[in-house]
Amino acid sequence: MKHQDLAIKFYKEKGKKHDKALWAIRQKRDKAIKGVKEWEILRREASEIKDYVIENLKELIDEFIKNAKNEGVEVYFAKDAKEHNEIVLKLLKEINAKKIVKSKSMLTEECSLNEFLEKNEINVIDTDLGERIVQLRGEKPSHIVLPAIHTTKEDVAKILNETNTDPTYLTRKMRALLRKEFLSADAGISGANFLVANKGYAVVCTNEGNADLGAILPPLHIISVGIEKIIPNMKDLGLFLRMLARNATGQAITTYSTIFGKKDNGKRIIILVDNGRFERLNTKFKETLKCIRCSACLTTCPVFRRSGGHSYRYIIPGPIGSLLAPLKDKNEYNDLPFACTLCGSCEMVCPVKIPFSKQLREMRKYVTNENIMVKIAEKSMHSATMFKLFSKIIRLTPKPILEKTLNQWSQYRALPAIPKERFIK
Amino acid sequence: MKNKILDKFIENLKKAGGEILDEIPENWYKTRALLGVAENGAVWVDEYKKKLFLSENVAIILDKNSIVEDMTKAMDYINSPGVFISGPSKTADVESFLVYGAHGPIRVGIYLI
Ligand code: SF4
Numbered sequence: 001m002k003h004q005d006l007a008i009k010f011y012k013e014k015g016k017k018h019d020k021a022l023w024a025i026r027q028k029r030d031k032a033i034k035g036v037k038e039w040e041i042l043r044r045e046a047s048e049i050k051d052y053v054i055e056n057l058k059e060l061i062d063e064f065i066k067n068a069k070n071e072g073v074e075v076y077f078a079k080d081a082k083e084h085n086e087i088v089l090k091l092l093k094e095i096n097a098k099k100i101v102k103s104k105s106m107l108t109e110e111c112s113l114n115e116f117l118e119k120n121e122i123n124v125i126d127t128d129l130g131e132r133i134v135q136l137r138g139e140k141p142s143h144i145v146l147p148a149i150h151t152t153k154e155d156v157a158k159i160l161n162e163t164n165t166d167p168t169y170l171t172r173k174m175r176a177l178l179r180k181e182f183l184s185a186d187a188g189i190s191g192a193n194f195l196v197a198n199k200g201y202a203v204v205c206t207n208e209g210n211a212d213l214g215a216i217l218p219p220l221h222i223i224s225v226g227i228e229k230i231i232p233n234m235k236d237l238g239l240f241l242r243m244l245a246r247n248a249t250g251q252a253i254t255t256y257s258t259i260f261g262k263k264d265n266g267k268r269i270i271i272l273v274d275n276g277r278f279e280r281l282n283t284k285f286k287e288t289l290k291c292i293r294c295s296a297c298l299t300t301c302p303v304f305r306r307s308g309g310h311s312y313r314y315i316i317p318g319p320i321g322s323l324l325a326p327l328k329d330k331n332e333y334n335d336l337p338f339a340c341t342l343c344g345s346c347e348m349v350c351p352v353k354i355p356f357s358k359q360l361r362e363m364r365k366y367v368t369n370e371n372i373m374v375k376i377a378e379k380s381m382h383s384a385t386m387f388k389l390f391s392k393i394i395r396l397t398p399k400p401i402l403e404k405t406l407n408q409w410s411q412y413r414a415l416p417a418i419p420k421e422r423f424i425k
Numbered sequence: 426m427k428n429k430i431l432d433k434f435i436e437n438l439k440k441a442g443g444e445i446l447d448e449i450p451e452n453w454y455k456t457r458a459l460l461g462v463a464e465n466g467a468v469w470v471d472e473y474k475k476k477l478f479l480s481e482n483v484a485i486i487l488d489k490n491s492i493v494e495d496m497t498k499a500m501d502y503i504n505s506p507g508v509f510i511s512g513p514s515k516t517a518d519v520e521s522f523l524v525y526g527a528h529g530p531i532r533v534g535i536y537l538i
Contacts, residue, residue, distance in 0.1 A: 021521050129527060130518035146518070153520040167522035175528060201506060209514035209529025212478045238500035252437055252465030253511050261506035264473070
């Protein structure tokens with residue numbers, strides 16, 4: 001099923017509530033940002049830092065690797081998802097790990113690490129409460145910061161076999177269940193929000209403290225992270241920490257912002273993952289590498305709010321997902337750049353100024369460049385004769401047939417009446 | 426000026442669910458922070474220990490004179506790994522209801538000296 005069908009289904013079931021919950025978060029975000037007078041200056045700086053990063057990615061990675069090794073952290077480089085998963089498996093096999101606790105990492109989702117490890121008989125426990133909820137439901141996260149935003153407290157009670165639906169009660173229950181897992185896990189895996197090149201540090205931001213427990217309790221801590229998360233120095237980190245949580249949920253900062261170096265009581269290993277990122281640098285979509293995954297573009301998007309994350313079918317949904325997904329699979333996700341009104345709200349909230357309006361239009365071209373109808377329509381615009389011919393054909397085609405041909409477009413929209421007289425004679 | 430920064434720190438600490446302690450209760454886990462940040466109520470702790478996360482109640486000692494305005498300024502003083510902590514661990518993953526005490530401490534108090 002494509003986006004529009006899934007969206008309609010979701011909207012009927014849960015759309016209103018979902019929309020309201022996300023709009024409340026957007027308003028909290030606006031309030032937090034009003035509290036920072038220099039916000040627009042910060043955005044400009046953040047965008048410039050990220051432009052610098054994507055232009056100097058190779059050098060920054062080398063610098064990071066050198067400094068992380070000096071700091072006492074092992075670093076691997078994985079060229080794709082497969083290589084990443086195999087490195088993780090090898091590291092876990094070395095210590096005969098049977099159970100790992102994982103905290104939120106969009107990268108491991110991108111690599112389908114859970115499925116891979118489960119196949120190799122390693123038990124993966126997602127520990128972010130939202131991620132655990134979706135894991136127990138057999139689903140994927142529907143939002144990159146609020147993975148279970150599509151569920152209700154009744155849904156959560158159900159997976160825990162509880163009749164009490166009080167959120168505090170349910171949260172405590174999950175806490176107790178997961179505490180046991182933390183204490184008995186053989187390794188912890190997390191993502192990272194930032195990598196500081198000149199220090200070799202990895203920085204992880206969470207509210208729940210799950211990444212910290214996973215990092216400090218088991219003897220092995222693996223950090224899986226996309227190469228674009230590199231930033232040059234600690235000053236830049238200060239800037240991004242001012243922006244990330246404010247823009248995501250309206251908090252001034254997440255509860256924990258942990259700067260990881262060497263692990264005191266065991267081993268810490270960082271796996272840097274390319275998985276198509278270097279290649280993207282040579283495309284029109286390289287600016288998508290600036291993304292810090294704050295999720296603001298999802299939360300603000302009028303289409304996302306009403307259609308829910310699962311309608312995008314890709315691990316990163318919303319406006320940024322509509323740019324990333326077609327780069328992974330052009331045919332499967334060719335509907336996503338059209339799940340958009342081009343309102344530009346994403347562009348207004350993006351802390352690193354990804355030019356969404358331009359990129360989404362560009363992506364529409366990219367996914368339709370082999371579409372015959374689009375090609376004919378485009379050709380016809382270039383010559384008066386062709387245009388006249390084309391519009392004549394449209395005028396002569398009976399409406400039901402026209403609607404059938406344009407099915408994807410006209411299924412949920414009325415086809416405008418075609419005027420009898422042509423604009424050009 | 427200094428007082429303004431302190432007031433702002435306390436205000437933002439409370440917003441993050443943290444509290445100001447008049448004294449340190451006996452069975453709380455105790456540690457010290459090297460730095461406080463006014464704009465978000467976070468404190469910088471470089472003693473990265475299991476109990477900091479496993480304990481239900483955590484008290485953090487902070488010198489009133491070591492509070493800086495914002496995160497960018499804080500970075501001038503940070504030269505090692507460690508953690509910024511702002512209030513108790515929290516989650517809103519069950520239908521957007523804010524609950525204190527997700528995986529880490531349920532209460533975090535700052536003891537100012
Ligand atoms: S594209 Fe911008 S707004 Fe969207 S998640 Fe990334 S950084 Fe945030």
